[in-house]
Amino acid sequence: MSLLLQNGPEITALLIAPDRELARKFVETIPQTRGFQILADLKTYPPHQTLEIRARQLKPQVVLLDLGSDPATAVDLVRFIAALNPQVHVVGLHTHNDSQMILQCLRAGAVEFLYAPFDLATQRDAISRLRRLVVTENEQRTEAGHAVAFSSCKPGSGASTVATQTAFSLHRLTGKKILLADCDLTGGTIGFYLKLSHNYSLVDALQHVEHLDAALWNSLAVNYGGVDILPAPAIPYADPVDGARLRMLVEQARNIYDWVVLDLPTVFSPTSLMATAECERAFLVSTADLPSLHLARKALTMLNHLGFPQERFHVLLNRLDRREEIGIGDMEKLFGCSVHASLPNDYFALHRVVTLGQPLGAENDLGRAIENVAQRLCGATGKQPLPSSRELKPAFSQM
Numbered sequence: 001m002s003l004l005l006q007n008g009p010e011i012t013a014l015l016i017a018p019d020r021e022l023a024r025k026f027v028e029t030i031p032q033t034r035g036f037q038i039l040a041d042l043k044t045y046p047p048h049q050t051l052e053i054r055a056r057q058l059k060p061q062v063v064l065l066d067l068g069s070d071p072a073t074a075v076d077l078v079r080f081i082a083a084l085n086p087q088v089h090v091v092g093l094h095t096h097n098d099s100q101m102i103l104q105c106l107r108a109g110a111v112e113f114l115y116a117p118f119d120l121a122t123q124r125d126a127i128s129r130l131r132r133l134v135v136t137e138n139e140q141r142t143e144a145g146h147a148v149a150f151s152s153c154k155p156g157s158g159a160s161t162v163a164t165q166t167a168f169s170l171h172r173l174t175g176k177k178i179l180l181a182d183c184d185l186t187g188g189t190i191g192f193y194l195k196l197s198h199n200y201s202l203v204d205a206l207q208h209v210e211h212l213d214a215a216l217w218n219s220l221a222v223n224y225g226g227v228d229i230l231p232a233p234a235i236p237y238a239d240p241v242d243g244a245r246l247r248m249l250v251e252q253a254r255n256i257y258d259w260v261v262l263d264l265p266t267v268f269s270p271t272s273l274m275a276t277a278e279c280e281r282a283f284l285v286s287t288a289d290l291p292s293l294h295l296a297r298k299a300l301t302m303l304n305h306l307g308f309p310q311e312r313f314h315v316l317l318n319r320l321d322r323r324e325e326i327g328i329g330d331m332e333k334l335f336g337c338s339v340h341a342s343l344p345n346d347y348f349a350l351h352r353v354v355t356l357g358q359p360l361g362a363e364n365d366l367g368r369a370i371e372n373v374a375q376r377l378c379g380a381t382g383k384q385p386l387p388s389s390r391e392l393k394p395a396f397s398q399m
Contacts, residue, residue, distance in 0.1 A: 010034060011037070012036075013061065013063065014058060014062075014063045015041045015064045016046070016051075016063060017093065019066050025118060029118045029120060029123060033123045033124055033127060035123060035130075036127075039060050049270070049273075050307075051077065052080075053273060054306070055088055056277035057307055057312070058307065058309075062089045062090065063091070065078065065081070065092055065110075068094050071104070074105075078105055078108035078110050081109070085247065089111045089133060090108075090111060092105040092112070092113040094115040095116050096115055096116065098115070101113075114126060145253070145257045145259055145260060146280055147250055147279040147280060148261055148279055148281045149276045150163035150166070150263055150316075151267040151283070152267065153266065153268075153295035155266060157285050158319060159285040159318075160188070160193070162316060162343065163190075163262070164180060164190055164263065165360050165370045166374050169374035171227050172371075173371070178228065178257060179257040179260045181260065181262050183232070183265065183275055184264065185202065185265075185271075186236040186237065186238060187232075187236065188232020190231055190263060191234075194229070196231055200220045201231050202230045202231070205230055206245050208220075209248045209249050225359060240270075243274045250278040267299045267302075268299065276313075277308075281312055281313075281314070282308070282314070283314050283315075284296060284299055284300070284313065284314070284316065286316070288319070288320055288321070293331065297336075310337060315339050315340055317331065317343065318343045319345040320343060320345060328342060341376075343369045349367060
């Protein structure tokens with residue numbers, strides 16, 4: 001074990017250092033200590049929400065925090081980071097050995113303190129202690145299910161339809177346990193479109209999140225066509241969503257289900273940003289009209305600024321007509337990224353979905369396009385679809 005700890009893998013880290021000279025001196029020692037892998041380098045102290053989103057997306061094991069540029073702000077960030085769940089350890093950085101700052105930092109929740117000129121032997125001792133913490137935590141973790149989010153840049157873009165049909169496709173392709181959660185608490189429509197009769201909603205799950213287990217999930221969710229559905233409340237819920245409870249809800253769901261599909265409000269809402277940070281994959285659904293394309297570009301710029309990795313966030317173009325004047329190549333130039341998939345404007349298939357409350361099969365263009373999205377999701381997570389998925393009995397055929 002001692003050899004493993006001395007020569008173990010790099011500790012993933014988020015560096016926050018307004019003092020760029022301090023950051024430079026520290027980063028220069030990394031090739032010699034081989035202790036840290038810097039996932040992102042923030043040049044200013046971020047607001048709490050931005051920092052939390054970065055931490056949830058990047059999942060660093062430690063935050064390397066400049067304590068000297070603004071001690072009061074730095075100590076406040078130490079307290080905030082130390083309270084995150086799952087836990088992220090804080091390593092304080094300073095220009096000199098400031099005993100008073102060390103004490104404040106440790107009391108606030110930091111676990112290590114390093115100072116310039118960053119003596120290599122001192123660093124290696126700290127890295128060894130950090131690795132012991134990280135190894136213990138990794139041994140306690142168990143494999144959880146996958147979480148994927150769908151949101152739109154503009155209401156009415158079809159994100160709820162795509163999320164719903166992707167959930168049914170995942171069930172057909174994998175035969176696994178699927179949860180579809182309608183997180184639009186003021187305007188969610190999944191329960192309406194599927195004509196669900198339900199007594200509980202996602203709000204009830206949030207209120208009882210500390211006690212969620214398989215039995216409680218069964219009582220809260222409605223199983224429809226093999227997919228467990230947690231609808232939005234019948235009466236719009238306008239109170240702010242507690243980010244900590246939302247995170248706990250997704251974590252608990254991943255312990256119960258193989259796939260958790262979140263249908264979110266527009267991407268600009270705080271609920272969507274917090275929920276997306278919990279997911280391995282997220283999709284931004286846009287139509288090809290100019291206002292939607294404009295908002296999609298703004299959304300992608302915002303997500304990039306917040307630190308969402310591009311490989312986890314994908315654009316889906318919905319209701320695409322072959323006669324559109326703007327081609328996919330032009331849209332990709334506008335977005336600055338590739339379009340993951342385009343979904344055809346299939347009015348008759350959607351009319352069947354809304355009128356009968358039935359899922360799309362693979363017998364129409366839209367159904368095949370959404371099934372392709374689900375298949376790519378399975379491939380991205382290493383979960384192979386069932387070989388005979390197209391021969392399975394369509395969901396709701398017994399209704």
